[in-house]
Amino acid sequence: MKRYVIVGNGVAAAACVEGVRSRDRDGSITVISAETRPVYCRPLISYYLEGKTGQEKMDYRPGDFYEENGCRVLYGTKAVCLDPAAKTVTTDDGETVYYDALCIAAGSAPFVPPFEGLETVQDKYTFMTLDDALALEKATETQKDVLIVGAGLIGLKCAEGLSGRAKSITVCDLAGRVLSSILDDEGAKTVQAHLEGHGLRFLLGNTATRFEGNTAYMKNGETVPFDVLVLAVGVKPNVLLIRDAGGAVGRGITVNERMETSLPDVYAAGDCAEGEDISCGMRRVLAIMPNAYLQGHAAGVNMAGGNESFGNAVPMNAIGFFGLHLMTAGFYTGEVYEEKTPHGSKKFFTENGLLKGFILIGETQRAGLYTSLIRNQTPLADVDFDLLRQTATAAAFPAGTRADMFGEVV
Amino acid sequence: MKRIYVKEEWCLGCHLCEYNCAFANSGKKNMAAALKDRPIFPRIHVEGKDRITFAVSCRHCEDPLCVKSCIAGALSKKEGVVVINKQKCVGCFTCVLVCPYGALAPGEDGVMQKCELCLQNACGAPACVAGCPNRAIVYEEREALE
Numbered sequence: 001m002k003r004y005v006i007v008g009n010g011v012a013a014a015a016c017v018e019g020v021r022s023r024d025r026d027g028s029i030t031v032i033s034a035e036t037r038p039v040y041c042r043p044l045i046s047y048y049l050e051g052k053t054g055q056e057k058m059d060y061r062p063g064d065f066y067e068e069n070g071c072r073v074l075y076g077t078k079a080v081c082l083d084p085a086a087k088t089v090t091t092d093d094g095e096t097v098y099y100d101a102l103c104i105a106a107g108s109a110p111f112v113p114p115f116e117g118l119e120t121v122q123d124k125y126t127f128m129t130l131d132d133a134l135a136l137e138k139a140t141e142t143q144k145d146v147l148i149v150g151a152g153l154i155g156l157k158c159a160e161g162l163s164g165r166a167k168s169i170t171v172c173d174l175a176g177r178v179l180s181s182i183l184d185d186e187g188a189k190t191v192q193a194h195l196e197g198h199g200l201r202f203l204l205g206n207t208a209t210r211f212e213g214n215t216a217y218m219k220n221g222e223t224v225p226f227d228v229l230v231l232a233v234g235v236k237p238n239v240l241l242i243r244d245a246g247g248a249v250g251r252g253i254t255v256n257e258r259m260e261t262s263l264p265d266v267y268a269a270g271d272c273a274e275g276e277d278i279s280c281g282m283r284r285v286l287a288i289m290p291n292a293y294l295q296g297h298a299a300g301v302n303m304a305g306g307n308e309s310f311g312n313a314v315p316m317n318a319i320g321f322f323g324l325h326l327m328t329a330g331f332y333t334g335e336v337y338e339e340k341t342p343h344g345s346k347k348f349f350t351e352n353g354l355l356k357g358f359i360l361i362g363e364t365q366r367a368g369l370y371t372s373l374i375r376n377q378t379p380l381a382d383v384d385f386d387l388l389r390q391t392a393t394a395a396a397f398p399a400g401t402r403a404d405m406f407g408e409v410v
Numbered sequence: 411m412k413r414i415y416v417k418e419e420w421c422l423g424c425h426l427c428e429y430n431c432a433f434a435n436s437g438k439k440n441m442a443a444a445l446k447d448r449p450i451f452p453r454i455h456v457e458g459k460d461r462i463t464f465a466v467s468c469r470h471c472e473d474p475l476c477v478k479s480c481i482a483g484a485l486s487k488k489e490g491v492v493v494i495n496k497q498k499c500v501g502c503f504t505c506v507l508v509c510p511y512g513a514l515a516p517g518e519d520g521v522m523q524k525c526e527l528c529l530q531n532a533c534g535a536p537a538c539v540a541g542c543p544n545r546a547i548v549y550e551e552r553e554a555l556e
Contacts, residue, residue: 015478043481047500053482057498060483290479290508297478318507327507364503366512368475387459392512394466395459399418402464405511406416409554410469 002027004303005089005097007079007241008105009033010042011289012270012296014061016103017069019300019308027304029071030097032089034106035129036076038065043289045133049161058130079106082245084263089241101265101303104253105296106238108271108287112231116210124229127158136162139228143167147216147224149208150232151178153319158230159200160321170224172203172216182317182328187347187359191326198322237272237285250274252285257311259299267303269295279314279330279356279374286315312375318364327367330357330374339363339389348389353380366392411490412549414527414536416464420546421456423463427538427547428452431467434528434537451517453525454538454547465538465547467525468492468513472554476505476514476524484522491529496521 004020006013009031017029039060047053066073074091081090082102089097110126118124125136136158140146146166148155151173159169173180177188178195192202203224208216216224237252248254248262252274259267259275270292277284294310301308316329324344334351344362348355348370355373369392373383384396394402404410429445431452436444454467474492477485484498485505499521505514506522517523527549528536539549 041482043502044500047502052500053498058482289481290475290504293478316507318503320501320503325503327503329507364506365515366509367507368505368509369512371507372510384459393457393459394464394511395457395462399462402416402418406418406464406466406469408415409413409552410471 002100002304003098004029004101004103005099006031006103006105007089008103008107008270008272009035009039009073010105010107010270010292011039011060012105012107012273012292012299013103014039014065015293015296016105016267016269016300016303017065017071019297019302019306020304021069021300023301023304023306025070027100029069030099031066031071031073032077032079032091032097033073033075034078035131037130038063038073040130042129043157045127045130046157046161048130048133049137049158050164055130079241082241082263082266084245084247084266087265099265102267103259103296103299103303104241104261104266104268104272105270105292105299106241106272108235108237108285110231111234111236113233115208117212120213121211121229122213123227124231126231127154128235133161136228136230137165140165144227145225146170146228146230147172147208147226148230148232149173150230150234151175151202151204152181152232152234153179153317154235155230155232156195156321157319158232159195160198163198163200163322166228168201169199170201170203170226172207172218172224174205174207174219176205178202178204182315183326183359184332184347187326187345187361190345190361191321191324194324195321235271235287237274237287239272242266242268250283254283255295257298257309258302258307259295259310260302265303267299269299275310275313277314277331278312278377280333284315286313288315288317290316312377314371314374316371318367324362325364326362327360327364328358329371330355332357332359337389346389350380350385354378355380355385368392369394411470412527412551413470414467414525414539415548415550415552416466417546417548418462418464420544421458421463421465422544422546423456423458424543425456426541426543427454427465428456430537430541431525434531434533435523437531449518451515451523453515453523455515457512466512467538469511470527475508475510479504479508491527492524493526493530494522494524496523
């Protein structure tokens with residue numbers, strides 16, 4: 001009987017369990033979970049603060065998930081050491097767990113820069129886990145002035161989540177625009193204006209340099225008083241177990257299409273893993289939930305002796321703020337086509353006859369057709385791209401493609 | 411399992427499938443009361459260009475990307491049918507971003523809705539197929555291609 005061990009208990013870990021069990025009903029699975037709760041939907045923590053979901057609805061899988069899948073879960077336990085020669089993982093409880101196949105799905109941790117005076121700030125939070133959200137909920141029980149450092153996906157979703165609870169919200173970022181990892185200048189301006197319309201105040205190209213109690217001293221000399229501080233500067237993949245064991249790491253744990261690390265019988269998946277982004281051909285950490293699932297599932301299948309490849313990863317994000325939905329994917333390179341509509345805008349990037357990326361703001365209908373053009377690297381010569389730019393429709397595909405899409409089991 | 415398949419050469423582009431869908435999922439007894447003078451939110455929609463039209467609804471993929479991508483654990487597969495738990499959906503649109511068929515869209519309440527083959531409503535079989543005047547959509551078993 002094979003022994004499977006999974007470090008981490010997020011979506012990639014759950015997907016790994018499902019991948020293993022799709023091939024092996026008998027092997028033992030041990031899940032080492034730093035958090036003390038069953039797998040839940042982490043990206044929903046901002047929706048929780050906003051009151052759009054509740055704790056009882058945030059479970060990722062039904063309550064009997066681990067039992068049904070024969071998993072032993074070590075809650076509140078951290079894996080502290082990996083010995084690839086002995087094939088063991090040691091936990092902070094001192095338990096040694098043997099594996100035949102191991103998956104590191106340890107996610108990432110908030111990156112907190114060493115701000116001067118940060119230790120003098122009483123009410124400071126990061127925004128990553130449900131515990132963080134619960135703590136922030138408590139901290140904002142009465143109306144507070146909130147300062148969020150970081151105008152990325154995490155910082156802005158946190159801002160939206162807190163907007164109904166806080167007296168004021170100021171968001172600062174060293175970058176000159178919001179969502180700098182996924183938007184260009186023009187898109188960022190549109191989104192910023194929308195957010196400002198909902199009461200958020202921005203200090204961009206300007207960040208906190210030091211703190212003194214409830215005051216942030218900004219780079220441009222301004223001071224910002226606050227009650228509650230949220231640090232959403234960025235995240236760093238949890239790579240230590242692999243790095244300390246001598247495995248290859250870049251920014252994340254280096255994996256191939258089968259999610260194998262450089263260590264034998266050790267796999268990695270999710271926010272801690274760094275694979276190839278086919279839209280730009282570079283190795284990147286693609287810390288998004290669909291990839292966490294797809295990677296985790298592939299890892300699980302392969303751990304159980306199967307052969308599942310996840311070789312078409314691209315960055316992609318669907319994110320909305322106060323009713324404005326944006327979708328972005330791929331890499332912004334090459335020729336740019338822009339379509340403005342009464343409800344928003346679409347920007348497409350093409351290179352060498354392929355769609356490489358897009359930015360859709362307020363115009364998101366059937367955008368999956370665009371995403372699949374990027375992921376499948378479909379030659380644009382084979383489709384009516386003029387039509388596609390206006391509207392995402394399979395009418396732009398050849399009749400034979402449509403017959404496969406809508407006339408076959410897919 | 412039985413799925414809906416499209417015969418675009420037979421599609422008249424009449425949009426009746428959209429009305430039958432919206433009615434079937436309205437829970438109302440009278441079509442006029444359910445649909446008249448208000449925007450409708452069907453789970454099937456007619457697309458086309460020039461003289462080609464066809465109706466698109468969920469393909470109930472063998473390996474559904476939407477289920478794997480859902481950030482809320484709201485989409486799942488039950489006996490082959492891709493179903494949505496609307497109580498769990500937060501309307502993040504990730505499923506829209508990944509579905510290669512364009513089969514998911516928000517309903518009137520802002521959360522996603524999708525074709526569940528009318529197995530969850532009073533019809534018991536797709537109302538769009540039953541009402542198609544030219545058999546341009548059919549509900550039947552087909553073998554998966556190798």
